[in-house]
Amino acid sequence: MAEQPAFSFAGLLRRLRDDAGLTQEELAEAASLSPRSVSDLERGVNRTARHDTARLLAGALGLTGPQRALFEAAARGRAPASQVLAAGEGAAAATRTLPRDIASFTSRVAELAQGCSAAATVAGGVHGFPVTLTSFVGRDGPVREVAGLLADYRLVTVTGPGGSGKTRLAGEVARRVADRFADGAWLVELAPVIDPEQVPAVVAAALGVRDVPGVRAAEAVARVLARQQLLLVLDNCEHVIGAAAELCADLLLACDDVRLLTTSREPLAVSGEARYRLPPLALPGLDADERADVGGWEAVALFADRARQADMHFALTGETGPMVARVVRRLDGMPLAIELAAARVESLGVAQLLDRLDDRFAVLADADRLAPDRQRSLAATVEWSYQLLDEPERRVFRWISVFPGPFTLEGAEAVAGEGAGPAVLRLVDCSLLSPPRTGPDGRSRYLMLETLRAYGSGLLARSREQDGAAVDLAGYALHVAGEAAAGLRTVAGELDAAHWLDAEDATMRQVLAWARQHDPEAGLRLAKALGWWWFLRGRLQSQYPLLRELARRAEVGIDGWCAAQFWLGWACVFSADPAGALDEFTVLCEAVADRGPSRALVDGLAGRSTVWRRMGRYAEAACDGRRSLAIARQIGYPVGEVFALSAVSYAALFVGDHAEAVQLARQAEQVQADIPGSIARHCGVILTDALIEAGGLAEAEQVCAAALARSRGAGDLWNLPMLLVQMTIVDLRAGRIQDATAHLREGLEVSLRTGSRSSLLDGLDCCGYLCAATGRHAEAVTMWAANLALGRREGYTEALPFAQRRDEPMRQARQALGDTQASVAEGRGAAMSRATATEYALLLTDPTTRRRPPAPAGLGKLSTRERELVTLVAQGRNDAQIAAQLCISVRTVHTHLDRIRDKTDCRRRADLTRLALQVGLV
Numbered sequence: 001m002a003e004q005p006a007f008s009f010a011g012l013l014r015r016l017r018d019d020a021g022l023t024q025e026e027l028a029e030a031a032s033l034s035p036r037s038v039s040d041l042e043r044g045v046n047r048t049a050r051h052d053t054a055r056l057l058a059g060a061l062g063l064t065g066p067q068r069a070l071f072e073a074a075a076r077g078r079a080p081a082s083q084v085l086a087a088g089e090g091a092a093a094a095t096r097t098l099p100r101d102i103a104s105f106t107s108r109v110a111e112l113a114q115g116c117s118a119a120a121t122v123a124g125g126v127h128g129f130p131v132t133l134t135s136f137v138g139r140d141g142p143v144r145e146v147a148g149l150l151a152d153y154r155l156v157t158v159t160g161p162g163g164s165g166k167t168r169l170a171g172e173v174a175r176r177v178a179d180r181f182a183d184g185a186w187l188v189e190l191a192p193v194i195d196p197e198q199v200p201a202v203v204a205a206a207l208g209v210r211d212v213p214g215v216r217a218a219e220a221v222a223r224v225l226a227r228q229q230l231l232l233v234l235d236n237c238e239h240v241i242g243a244a245a246e247l248c249a250d251l252l253l254a255c256d257d258v259r260l261l262t263t264s265r266e267p268l269a270v271s272g273e274a275r276y277r278l279p280p281l282a283l284p285g286l287d288a289d290e291r292a293d294v295g296g297w298e299a300v301a302l303f304a305d306r307a308r309q310a311d312m313h314f315a316l317t318g319e320t321g322p323m324v325a326r327v328v329r330r331l332d333g334m335p336l337a338i339e340l341a342a343a344r345v346e347s348l349g350v351a352q353l354l355d356r357l358d359d360r361f362a363v364l365a366d367a368d369r370l371a372p373d374r375q376r377s378l379a380a381t382v383e384w385s386y387q388l389l390d391e392p393e394r395r396v397f398r399w400i401s402v403f404p405g406p407f408t409l410e411g412a413e414a415v416a417g418e419g420a421g422p423a424v425l426r427l428v429d430c431s432l433l434s435p436p437r438t439g440p441d442g443r444s445r446y447l448m449l450e451t452l453r454a455y456g457s458g459l460l461a462r463s464r465e466q467d468g469a470a471v472d473l474a475g476y477a478l479h480v481a482g483e484a485a486a487g488l489r490t491v492a493g494e495l496d497a498a499h500w501l502d503a504e505d506a507t508m509r510q511v512l513a514w515a516r517q518h519d520p521e522a523g524l525r526l527a528k529a530l531g532w533w534w535f536l537r538g539r540l541q542s543q544y545p546l547l548r549e550l551a552r553r554a555e556v557g558i559d560g561w562c563a564a565q566f567w568l569g570w571a572c573v574f575s576a577d578p579a580g581a582l583d584e585f586t587v588l589c590e591a592v593a594d595r596g597p598s599r600a601l602v603d604g605l606a607g608r609s610t611v612w613r614r615m616g617r618y619a620e621a622a623c624d625g626r627r628s629l630a631i632a633r634q635i636g637y638p639v640g641e642v643f644a645l646s647a648v649s650y651a652a653l654f655v656g657d658h659a660e661a662v663q664l665a666r667q668a669e670q671v672q673a674d675i676p677g678s679i680a681r682h683c684g685v686i687l688t689d690a691l692i693e694a695g696g697l698a699e700a701e702q703v704c705a706a707a708l709a710r711s712r713g714a715g716d717l718w719n720l721p722m723l724l725v726q727m728t729i730v731d732l733r734a735g736r737i738q739d740a741t742a743h744l745r746e747g748l749e750v751s752l753r754t755g756s757r758s759s760l761l762d763g764l765d766c767c768g769y770l771c772a773a774t775g776r777h778a779e780a781v782t783m784w785a786a787n788l789a790l791g792r793r794e795g796y797t798e799a800l801p802f803a804q805r806r807d808e809p810m811r812q813a814r815q816a817l818g819d820t821q822a823s824v825a826e827g828r829g830a831a832m833s834r835a836t837a838t839e840y841a842l843l844l845t846d847p848t849t850r851r852r853p854p855a856p857a858g859l860g861k862l863s864t865r866e867r868e869l870v871t872l873v874a875q876g877r878n879d880a881q882i883a884a885q886l887c888i889s890v891r892t893v894h895t896h897l898d899r900i901r902d903k904t905d906c907r908r909r910a911d912l913t914r915l916a917l918q919v920g921l922v
Helices: 009-019 024-030 035-042 051-060 065-075 081-089 099-114 117-123 140-152 166-180 196-207 217-225 238-254 286-290 298-310 320-330 335-342 345-365 373-387 391-400 409-416 420-429 450-462 466-488 494-503 505-518 520-536 540-553 559-574 578-595 599-614 618-635 638-654 658-669 677-694 697-714 720-733 737-754 757-773 777-793 800-817 819-830 834-844 864-874 879-886 890-904 909-918
Strands: 155-159 185-189 230-235 258-264 273-277 434-438 444-447
Touching: 009 035, 009 065, 009 081, 024 035, 024 051, 051 065, 065 081, 140 155, 140 166, 140 258, 140 273, 155 166, 166 185, 166 230, 166 258, 185 196, 196 217, 196 230, 196 238, 217 238, 230 238, 238 258, 298 320, 298 335, 298 345, 320 335, 320 345, 335 345, 335 373, 373 450, 391 409, 391 420, 391 450, 391 466, 409 420, 409 444, 409 466, 420 434, 450 466, 466 494, 466 505, 466 520, 494 505, 494 520, 494 677, 494 697, 505 520, 505 540, 520 540, 520 559, 520 677, 540 559, 559 578, 559 599, 578 599, 599 618, 599 638, 618 638, 638 658, 638 677, 638 800, 658 677, 677 697, 677 720, 697 720, 720 737, 720 757, 737 757, 737 834, 757 777, 757 800, 757 834, 777 800, 777 819, 777 834, 800 819, 834 909, 864 879, 864 890, 864 909, 879 890, 890 909
Parallel strands: 155 258, 155 273, 185 230, 230 258
Antiparallel strands: 434 444
């Protein structure tokens, strides 16, 4: 036992370095590490090493095979150091052991080196990546190399021509490295995006980041990702290269623990970018024409695998092997071209397939001498597949290429003609369309690959059919949006309609972008139809520029203009721009005031009433609300009546007239008509608030529970956080502490995810009540102080009833603490940022902790400097800001944070913030 310390990792590293004849400085230089890093590992200051550090050390020490795998596992504390030495000393003997011993040893190495990866992959995992229906053939080298680049660089771009396999490679790399990231790997597909300005919004939607009022989508994404440790994969950036580059640059500055993997036909040209040009699949040489054993080459293996899917009897033989070698060489080893060719093996055979490829290459090589060789070869393959179709099938291929994303058979028939159905099925058989998959709306949807879609668009342009296809696609989009809008205006049809538009999102975006330039009137009609969907999905504020342009180009007062003006007003409301909202609603009211009672006037007055109320001008709010209500009832406009009743009910509630507020809210709920589900559910929010203030807790609970269930079912993230806060209040008053904690935590998480600042403040306020109810008086005062300070900083004015509700519990908490402790708790809360306060509230509602959370086990291992870094992270500083404040390099900050993570097992910045909160560093 006395010799055991020699076999710690520190002793192992010293032993291997001595065996290699290296000093610490020489090893550090060979591994591109600092001498201090090597010294700390050998002295046992750091008992384990990061995965990338272990990999660099193994390479510098010249370790290979099982010994290298065991060394990297031992560096992470996952294998005994003694086994690394045994693997090196017994390598020669191992070659003479029985095969079963070799297999056992190899299996054990894999278990030790990768045993933790599977669990980590499950915890982080991959998100948004499509299910792979075919095997991943070849590319082992590129996968390892790109994964290695991701260990050393925060931005890696894989470049190559269309059809070279960039997307599939990125997916495979993401799956293999996902275990490195606490929050996994996420895919954002940019191919359907036409307008570069929409790139941040598309990324936000893919990550589940809702539009934040008054905040650009790129900034909202950065705020969310600043709390995460993940790999973000942006696929197909080439057509929006500028916007993608700008977003990546912003994320690199704001999100120190995020790594980016992008695919594009050209580099992003961003500082710090590592570029990897994806080569073609490995090809057999000319001598393979006389050999049958060509299956080991990647390109041949891919062809054979896909050919067997088309013809189960296909095999590489002495006859077919050399011909396949010639086919894949002619196709330049491009995966898409090979897969398209392999799909025709059953109908043509390899010999005829080779003959046709030869003919087509000759024709297309003369067509565009300026195109790169591989692009000419890929174009030749697609052209060849296209020429195998008859003319009706070719027309359908050209016209459905206008779809930017998945489409239904009905959509294809609407754009390409009623007889398009059989042709679509034929295109699937020819691998020119992907087989149908079920979309968010439950409908089967087809997809044309990006390269094929680009080729089809070129054919449309050359045949002068592009305008006609675009017009037909716009007509289809208007039809879908019109039918979906009718469903969205009813409670019963809302869910199906919303899912339908979710599935058609890419098409709607493309048609709106086209309409802005070619048909503003159609764009206005489409925007009018999509308004309620944008409202439900939290996208309305991001559509402000589009709505502004369409309204400016339309005739003032027409139905489309009125609708655009109405949604412009609400976009300003959600963006925390009351002055802008007041202007938009006033313009609407004044434009239609002289025409007598109308729906537009009802909408304008009700919207303006909401703005007056948020600005604290309750008399004006009541006046406009009651005018709106009277007109809505006069003309029989149920939706407007509910809007108006909601506005006047809240106006009454905010001036303390609880009975009037309850009565008006009940009237809104009792409107006998089908109205948009989001408005119907918001009636429940208003009635619950009124009933709570009026003391009707039993009924408030019933109303809130019903509205909460409906909001969850509809995915209504507008009403959900408000209802969860209300249910927390009801739970607390009923003494259900456990239920209150669960509801509050869910509400905080939803508010954090959607960026709803007002709901977040309500959640912090509720957290104060929860802490007071559980005897955590200091925490209660801290939460209330944070809520009030943040509200003042962000321009919110608290309604009087809610302020009065807090007076007595605040007095009791301060009395229990005493003046000195109460002042300390208040000062702590007042100094908190929104992110810190939210993290503290999540910590206080963590179901795994009781009373005050325990301090982390690794806290005692932190040095004074490391505690200082944890404090700065918790205060919201990024790595560059920390480096500037402490007068050290960013690389040194990274080194410190890596050590802190190893000592505390806090991998995310949010985890470090929680650690600081637990021990009172912030």
